[in-house]
Amino acid sequence: MVLHFGKATGIYFKTMPFVLLRMGIGVLLGLATVLYFGILGFLAYTFFSESISGIIAIIGLLIALFIFIKAWNLFARYVLYLVKAGHIAVIAHIIDTGEVPSNQISYGTGQVKEHFKEASALFAVDMVVKAVIKQFNKRVVSFADLVSFVPNLKQIIQIIAKAITIAASYIDEAIIAYMFISEEENRWKSAGDGLVLYAKTWKSVLGSTLLMVLGMYAVALVLFLALSPVAGLLGGLSTTFELIGWVVIAGVLLTIYSGFLKPWVKTVVITTFLIEAQDETPDSQTRQYIEERSDKFKELLERGEQEETEGTTEKQPNEGGPATPA
Incomplete structure (x- = not known):
């Protein structure tokens, strides 16, 4: 297994504008969440604390949560x-060409709109790709049933399987990256080709991703242990200060994890996949191998054929030719 950490880390720093943009959005969302529930709590305590029953309060909280979740999903999707x-x-562009776009934000969002037209199309492809990867990994990587006669070994394998599930959650982004540099215009066929290439390189890609996920959680544990004395120190002042300390620690860890570590892992996964797949080509044998293990892959191929048929129909001229103006 070849690790491409060095090259990927270099690309990660080159795309720092996007990293900082995502972190900034995350911080703003966090502040908006605190503000939203803070205002709700203030209004409830100020105006309704003595005039409404517990059941009504719970219903109101559930409605507020429902509105928040809906708004979050819409924001996340679009x-x-x-x-x-x-x-x-x-x-993907940097890996493919070695060049960094002068205006990364404009170039990146422009590529998304060019390839997917609208965010819902990207969302639809990504959901199916995730399902295929999940089914493929479950059928190919899972081997716990083969060692069920050794209880301790089975438990270890189950832990590894959970780590693999977390690692696999990054791989759909590598398939999306392949779609951006693929010459195939049909997005479903392009995704299918990417999945075939993943099936041919999954050991390197999933193996390196698994190492990073384990390392990432080790870093999180070290940071937690390093920062926890702060909460303990504040606890000597009062319980409230201790609670605030733990909230701040959680916020710092979440910011580091979501803002810096996750984008780095994503960059390494994409880099590893695209480099490992450079000398590979999608073939019918591997395609059939995936079809036998994933019904979602069959669905993806069917959507590709459907999109191609619809595109061909739209390009065909009318049988009677263009209408003659009066």
């Missing part, structure tokens, strides 16, 4: 996906 995919497009 804004965060655009930023996330734009970053992926820039990473």
Whole structure:
């Protein structure tokens, strides 16, 4: 297994504008969340604390949560996906050409709009790709049933399987990256080709990703242990200060994890996949191998054929030719 950490880390720093943009959006979302629930809590305490029953309060809280979740999903689907995919497009471009776009944000978002037209199209492809990867990994990587007669070994394998599941959650982004540099215009066929290439390189890609995920959680543990004395020190003042300390620590860890570590892992996964797949080509044998293990892959191929048929129909001229103006 060849590790491409050095090259990927260099690309990661080259795409720092996107990293900082995503981190900034994350911080703003965090502040908006605190503000939203803070205002709700203030209003509830000020005006309704003595005049409403517990059941009504719970219903109100559930409604507020529902509105928040709906708003979050809409924002994630139409804004965060655009930023996330734009970053992926820039990473893929650098790996493919060795050049860094002068205006990364504009280039990345432009590539997303060019390839997917609208965010919902990207979302649809990504969901199916994730499902295929999940089914493929489950059928190919899982081997816990073969050692069920050794209880301790089975537990270890189950832990590894959970880590693999987390690692696999990054791989769909590598497939999206391949789609940005693929010459195939049909996005479903392009995704299918990317999945075939993943099936041919999954050991290197998933193996390196697994190492990074384990390392990332080790870093998180070290940071937690390093920062926890701060909360303990504040606890000597009062319980409130201790609680504030833990909230601040959680915020710092979440910012580091979401703002810096996750984009780095994503960059390494994409870099590893695209480099490992350079000397490979999608072939019918591997395609059939995936079809036998994933019904979602069959669905993806069917969507590709459907899109191609619809595109061909739209390009065909009318049988009677263009209408003659009166």
